[in-house]
Amino acid sequence: MKQLIDFIPLIIFFVLYKMQDIYVATGALIAATAVQIVLTYFLYKKVEKMQVITFLMVAVFGGMTIFLHDxxxxxxxxxxxxxxxxxxxxxxxxxxxxxxxxxxxxxxxxxxxxxxxxxxxxxxxxxxxxxxxxxxxxxxxxxxxxxxxxxxxxxxxxxxxxxxxxxxxxxxxxxxxxxxxxxxxxxxxx
Incomplete structure (x- = not known):
């Protein structure tokens, strides 16, 4: 179950990239990664450091991608x-x-x-x-x-x-x- 939760943001990113564009997909990736962390904590009462680092990088670089349209x-x-x-x-x-x-x-x-x-x-x-x-x-x-x-x-x-x-x-x-x-x-x- 935990491994499936880890792949959900990636799947959402891919599907929305194919359906829309990189900017919509990136926004969805940021949101899905945040939800993933909350869901992981809710289910397992623990969030791994790798997940937090990944979320921070997604939020920072994804935000810059959307904001600067690059x-x-x-x-x-x-x-x-x-x-x-x-x-x-x-x-x-x-x-x-x-x-x-x-x-x-x-x-x-x-x-x-x-x-x-x-x-x-x-x-x-x-x-x-x-x-x-x-x-x-x-x-x-x-x-x-x-x-x-x-x-x-x-x-x-x-x-x-x-x-x-x-x-x-x-x-x-x-x-x-x-x-x-x-x-x-x-x-x-x-």
Missing amino acids: DNFIKWKVTIVYTIFAIGLAVSHAIGRSAIKGMLGKEITLPDHVWAKVTWAWVAFFSFCAGLNVYVAYEFPLDVWVNFKVFGLLAATLGFTVVTGVYIYKYMPKDEDGKPTKNENEDHMS
């Missing part, structure tokens, strides 16, 4: 969000508080070197996507960029998530039957 701002939002994610992961790892381990470490037990490789892989992925977005935004027509933003980056993120899962699975502790064991923290909570 679609370059909404194009840059994608690159800035991915850059913030890459920097955030790198800094969290450098100070010894890996954000990825913090999110998944309660459910998955892995050696620290694996958490480090996963973190740096995501830093590289987000950095690559940030650069690729700039390239697509300025080398191709707006229609191509919208399709890339909605489908290309989504597919790339889902694909990279699967690759990360396969990599992590190799290093998870296994029982005698070769099945992943529960995290020690889960046993104490049960």
